[in-house]
Amino acid sequence: MKAADAIIRCLEEEGVETVFGYPGVAICPFYNSILDSTIKTVLIRTEQNAAHAASGLARVTGRPGVCAVTSGPGATNVITGIATAFADSIPLICITGQVDSTLLGSDVFQEADITGAVESFVKYSYLVRNPEDIPRIFKEAFYIANTGRKGPVLIDIPFDVQNANISRFKYPEEVSLRTYKPTVKGHVVQIKKAVKALEHAKRPVICAGGGVQLSEANAEFRSFVEKHNIPVVSTMMGIGVMPTEHPLYFGMVGNNGKAYANRAMNESDVMIMFGARVADRAISQPDFMLGGKVLIHVDVDPAEIGKIASSTIPIVGDIKHIIGDFEKQEFSVDSELWINTLNRYKETMKPVRRPNPDYVDPAVFIDKLSRKMDADGIYVADVGQNQIWSCAYHVVRNGQFFTSGGMGTMGYSIPAAMGAKIADRNRQVIAVCGDGSFQMSMMELATIKQENAAVKIIVMRNNYLGMVREYQHNAYKDNYSVVDIAGYPDLCKLSAAYDIPYLRLDNMSNADEIIDIFLKEDNTMLLELMIDPYDLVK
Template identity: 45%
Template sequence: MKTGAKILVESLQREGTEIIFGYPGGVVLPIYDELYDSSLRHILVRHEQAAAHAADGYARASGRVGVCLATSGPGACNLVTGIATAYMDSVPMVALTGQVPTNLLGNDAFQESDITGITMPITKHNYLVKSAGEVSRTVQEAFYIAGTGRPGPVLIDIPKDVSTGLSADVKLPEKVTLRGYNPTYKGHKRQMEKALQLLAQSERPLIYAGGGIIASNASPELMEFAMLASIPVTTTLMGIGCIPCHHPLNLGMLGMHGTEYANFAVTECDLMIAIGARFDDRVTGKIDTFAPHAKIIHIDIDPAEIGKNKRVDVPIVGDVKAVLRDLLSLMKKQGAHEAWRKKIKHWKQHHPLKCPTNGALHPQFIIRTLSDLVKEKAVIVSEVGQNQMWTAQHFCFHNPRTWITSGGLGTMGYGLPAAMGVHFARPDVPVFDIAGDGSIQMNIQEFGTLASNQIPVKVVILNNMYLGMVRQWQELFYDHRYSFTELPPVDFVKIANAYGIEGMRVESPDDVLPALQASLDCNGPFVMDFRIEREENVFPMVPAGAAINEMIGGHPPS
C-alpha cells in the first residue's frame, strides 16, 4: 500500500515530469513530504501565480506538459491567472492543488475554495480526486488531455486525506481512452482536394499562420508548403518563429500592430489559408473588412474555431502538421504568383517598420541590438504591452518556440516567471525577459527565485515610467488624459542588488550593447534598467474596431 502523495509523485514521474514549480502550504504538506526525498525537481517560487507561469513557459519552450503545485484556498486561487493564460494560448499544463479533507468539503473550512468550480471555464478539464486509488489514473488522464488535441491546462484538486490515504498500485491502461474525447488528427481528403483546387485558381494567396503551427511542431511542413506554392506567410503574435524573419516569403506579424505590408496583403489577397489561427479581434480588426476579397481555407484541430468569427469556404479539421503533410503529398509545384510577390516586395520596400534614430534611447533600437547580438541563440520571453509589441516587431526570430509571450489573455507579469520555466526547458541558451516597468513590478518578487536558484534569466526593462500601452491609447484616443498611467521612478538595479542579482542602468544608446554583452557575460541572472524615451509609441497601429488596412503611424501611400 502507498499513500496518495507517493502515488502522485510516482505518477508524475511515469508521465515524464522532470520539474515542478510550486509553493507549499497546509494541505499539501503530505505531497511536499514526499517531494523531500524524491528525484523530481521542485522550484520554490515566491507567489503561486509565478508557479503557473513558469510551468507554462517550460511547456511552451519544450512542447512538453508543464506542472505546477499549490496549496488549497489562496494558493489555488493564485494559480488562476496563470491557468487562464495557458488556456487562452492552448498551453499543455497540469496544475495540482491541495484541497481540504473530503469530510470538510463544502464546509467553508480554513483555506477552502472551490477551485474546480472556479477553474471550470479556464481549464480544458479538471478533477476533484476522491480517493488515493484514483490518483494514478487521474494523473494519466490529465496528462493525456493536456497534451493531445488542442492542448490546454488541466487541474487536479487533491484533498488532504486523499494524499494521506492508502491504496494498492492500480493497473493503468497502456493508452488512455475517453469516450467523450476523440480529437480529429487527419484532415478530410475531399476538403483538402477542394483547398488545393482553390489554391490552383488563386493569383494572390496568403498564409495566415498562428500558434497552432508552433504547438504541433509543423514549421518544417509549413515552410515546405509555402515554398512549393510560393505563398507569402504572415504570422500572428503566437505564430512568430514558425518562419524565419528574413525569409523572402515572410511578411511578419499582421493585425493591430502588424506590419503595413502584412495588413495590405490581407486586404488584397484572393485566397487566405488560415493555419492554426483563430481570427482573434486583435488580428482581424473590423471583421467584415478582414480579407474582403478572399476565399478562406481554415485548418485547425479545434472544430469550434472554424466559422466562429469569420465565414469559411473550406474548413479542414485536423492536426495542422498532419494536414500539411497530406496536402504536400497531394499537391504539385504551383505557379510562382510573380505579380503578387512583386507587389508585396514593393510594399516591404516602401513601408518598413520604423526604427527612430535621433540620439535618444529608443526601445526599438534596444530590441534590434539584442537581436543582432544573440541572433538565433536565445529564447525571448516578454511581458505584455508596448515591450511585447516592440519585441514582436523588431526582434528577428529564426525558430519556433524561441518567442514566448502571453497572447490571448495578455497577462502582465507573465514574462519573468515564464522565463524561469523556459530556462529549465532550454538551459543551453540565454533567456531574456523583455519587460516594461509596469509589468516587471507585477511579479518582481520572482527576483528571489532567480537569485536563490541562480536561474540566469536576463531581464531587459524598457523603463518609461508609464503603463506605456495604456498611456499610448490615452494619448491617441482619450485626448492625452493620462489617467493613472504614470508610475514613479523605481531603481530596479537597487532592487535586483537587494536580492543579490547584478544589474545595470542604461541611459544612452551607446551603452546598450555593452550592457547586453555584460548580461551575457554574467553567469547568473542580470537586470538591465533601460531609461527609454518616455512617450514612444508602438506603430503602426490599427485603432480598435477599424479595418486592418486603416493604420496610423505608418508610411504615406506609395
C-alpha cells in the same frame, strides 16, 4: 501505497522533471512524497507565477508544465496563470491541495471551490474523491492537456485523499475516454479542395498562428511554404514559425502588426489560416478582411472554425498531420508576381520612427539585441508597449518567441523565462518587460537566484504604464489617469539586494557595448533601458 506517493509516481511516469509551486498544509502530503523522487521542485514566490513558469517550460519542451499549490488562496492565486495558459492553448497540469473531503462545502479554513472557480479557464478539471482513481486521472489529465487543442487541466486533491492508502498502483498504458476524441487527421476531400484553390490562386497568403508551434510543425511548415513559394504572415502567437528575415515572411498582422502584412492579407485571393483563430487583435474587421476571398481555415479545434469568420474550406485536424497531407498532393502555386508586389509593399510601407536621441530607441535596441543573442535563444516578451515593440522588431532566427497573447497578462515574462531556462539550461533566455510588468513579477528574482536560473532580464523604463498612457494619449487627449508609476524602485539597488549584476543604458550611443556585456556570460543579469516616456508603439 500512499496516495501521495502514487501522485508522484504518475508524474514520473509522465516524464515530469520539474514541479513549480508553493506548499501549504493541504498539499503537504504531496510535497512530502516528492522528496523521495528525482523530480525537482521550484519554490515560486507567488502562485500565479507557478503557472507562468510551467507555461514557459511547456513551450520549450512540448510537454505539459506542472505546478502544485495549496488549497484556498494558493489555488485562487493560480487562476490568472491558468487563464493565461488557456487563452494561448498551453498545456499545463495544475495540482491543488484541498481540505479534507469530509469537510468539502463547509467553508473551513483555506477552502475554495477551485474546480468551480476555474471552470471557464481549464480544458478539464478533476476533484479526486477516490484515491484509487489517481493513476487513471493523471493519465487522462496529461492526455487531455496535450492533445487536440492543448490547455490547462486542474486536479484538486483533498488532504485526506493524499494521505489515504491505495491497494495497488498501475499506471494505465492507454487512456480510455469515451467522450474525448480530438480529430487529428484532416479530411482528404477538404485538402484536395484546398489544393485546387491554391492552384488557381493568384495572390495566396498563409497566416500562421500559434497552432503551428503547438503542433511542433515549424520545420514542416517552412519546407511546405518554400516548396510551393507561398508568402506567409503570422499572428502574434505565430511569431517564430518563420524566421523573421525569411524571403517569404511578411510580418505580423493586426492592429499592432505590420501595415504590409495586413495589406497582404487584405489583397490575397486565397488565404489559409494555419492554427490561428481569427482573434480580434489579429483581424479586427473579419468581414472586411476576409470577404470575397477563398478562406481555408485549418485548426484542431472545430469550434474555432466559423466562430468569427465563415470559411470556404474548413479543415479540422492537427497542423503537422495536415501539412503532411498537403505534401502528398502534387501541385504548384504561381506566386512570382504576387511576391514581387509584396516585396514592394514591404519596402515602401516600412514604419517610420522618429526616436528621441536622449533615450534608448526600443526599435533599434531590440533589433541589435536579437542579432547579438544566440540564434536559437528564447525571447520572452511581457505585455504592454514592450510587447508590441518586441513583436515588431525582434528578429527571430532559429529561436523561440513567447508572450501572453490571448490574455495579455502583465508579469508573464519573468516567470515564463525562468521556466524556459529551467527546462533547457543550454539555451539563452531573455525576458523583456516594462517597468509596470516588471513590478508585477519582480518577486521572482529571488526564485531565479535560488534556482541559479540564468535568465537575462531587460526592463524598459519609461515611468509610465506605457500602453495605457498611449491609449489615453489617443483616446483622452493626454488626460492621463492612473498611469504614472512614481515610487519606482532604484533597480541598481534592487539588483544589488538580490545579488544580481545590473546594467543601465541611457541612450543608443553605447548600445552595442552594453548588449555585448549583457550577453557575454550565461548568468542572470538585469539591464535597465531608459525609454522616452512619450514614445509610442505607432
